[in-house]
Amino acid sequence: MTPQRHKRAVARSAALVTAAMLALAGCSSSDDPGSAPQGPIVVANWGGLASKSYQTAYVDPYTKDTGIELQQVDAPGLFVARTKAQAAANRTEWDVLESITDSDAAFLADAGLLEPLPADLKARLIDQLGAENVTDYGYHSGGTAMLIICNTERVKVCPQSMAEFFDVEKFPQKRAIIGFNPIYPITAAQLALGVPRDKTSTTPIDVDAVFAKLEEIRPLSVIWSTVDQGTQVLEQGEADMGILYATRIYGELLPTGNYEVVWADGARAQGTTVVLKNAPHMKAAWNLVEWNATHLKEQAQFSVLAQKTAIDPASLEFVPADQRERFANAPEHDGELAVPNAVDYNAKFDKINQRFQEFISG
CATH class of the missing domain: 3.40.190.10 (Periplasmic binding protein-like II)
Incomplete structure (x- = not known):
């Protein structure tokens, strides 16, 4: 990330947080279109340190901020198998897959098991994170x-x-x-x-x-x-x-x-955060996706706790200087x-x- 884009990203965070909250009433979903987002959002995660760090940095602050309950399910190495099983049973139980591998994301997308990013949300995420960090289905995180x-x-x-x-x-x-x-x-x-x-x-x-x-x-x-x-x-x-x-x-x-x-x-x-096709709490899931992407201090906290990359490279501003080198999205590793x-x-x-x-x- 260039210093100029870094400054723009930080400056836009407050505005994008507001946009995320306004999206509470507007994001397309499988929920009742006229209702506010409802939980509990179910996030499938890696377990261990990754899930503990996610709980501290994202789950607790998100629920406090929005009032939407969020639950984690540990599924290390089982994201694809269990997603396929849920789809086959016509009973999707998870909403979000957190930081799954690029190969798993590509497989699930090809199988039609992921919900594409809504166009308006994708545009906001590209503006916030840069096109290189956003896919058709989510964004890179936890890598x-x-x-x-x-x-x-x-x-x-x-x-x-x-x-x-x-x-x-x-x-x-x-x-x-x-x-x-x-x-x-x-x-x-x-x-x-x-x-x-x-x-x-x-x-x-x-x-x-x-x-x-x-x-x-x-x-x-x-x-x-x-x-x-x-x-x-x-x-x-x-x-x-x-x-x-x-x-x-x-x-x-x-x-x-x-x-x-x-x-x-x-x-x-790279990890990629995605939302499942037919997620039971689609509206709330997309709200969580954008909330996480626009809260830089929470991202920095996750990075330090989990020792994994945050969603927005701009969040490195809030990571202690002596720790930044260890993250793959640090500017000093551009091109390496x-x-x-x-x-x-x-x-x-x-x-x-x-x-x-x-x-x-x-």
């Missing part, structure tokens, strides 16, 4: 990044790009590689193959080429299957460097002083990160998943 991390005691010079990370002759050390969400190692392989960072989101995935590239580092790779295991393999010396979530890098590894993080050629692990091609990934999912299972099994 992080997958970054190169090295133990400096065992890797004196850390790879500064994915091309170097995949160079087994220059860097013969053990690598930690994620064993789920193959979209991230695929994006890393695309970068190593020479796809520019600003083109990964639109460049078709060459499945054979990316897996051939991944096979080059497989003999030196330790596959981690949980986020906890990802940090453990580095802490315990099973791997010397790896690609890990920024939340764990900054929260657990960097404080020890023995690690170096490289943002160049990282991959955005690649965005995975979620649409093509979903289109080729069956082939990719089969090849990935073969890859991690060795």
Whole structure:
């Protein structure tokens, strides 16, 4: 975000908050069109720290401000399966999916299970957040990044790009590689193959080429299957460097002083907030979506508590200066990160998943 747009975004927040409240009576919904928004809004979230942070930063202030009740349901990794099950039973119980992955959002949109943003709300959100942060169904929120991390005691010079990370002759050390969400190692392989960072989101995935590239580092790779295991393999010396979530890098590894993080050629692990088709409290759901997007201090509080990106990069003004670097939407990381091609990934999912299972099994 440019400083000029940053100032405009902050200046407009008060006006947009007013617009959000006026929308209480005007947003299209499956509720009675003439009624005020009614709850309880049901938000499916990730559980753990993410849900606790969301409760403190958004749920309690939103209910106090609007009088609309909001409930959270923990559904980590189950957003797609349970949304499909609810739709199949013709009994949609959730209203909002919070910070689901880009690939899940693309899948649900393609399946017709998401409600598109109302045109007037989409225009206001683009004005507030920038077009790059708004989709046809919601906006980016609660994201992080997958970054190169090295133990400096065992890797004196850390790879500064994915091309170097995949160079087994220059860097013969053990690598930690994620064993789920193959979209991230695929994006890393695309970068190593020479796809520019600003083109990964639109460049078709060459499945054979990316897996051939991944096979080059497989003999030196330790596959981690949980986020906890990802940090453990580095802490315990099973791997010397790896690609890990920024939340764990900054929260657990960097404080020890023995690690170096490289943002160049990282991959955005974006979350997206969306509303379900046939949400039982549609009007209130869209009101919540806009309320969250226009409350910068609450966003900053969420970022600090959850260690994830806020909705509006302008909210970084309210984050302590010594913590801003850890967030993927901080201005200093502009141009450093690649965005995975979620649409093509979903289109080729069956082939990719089969090849990935073969890859991690060795």
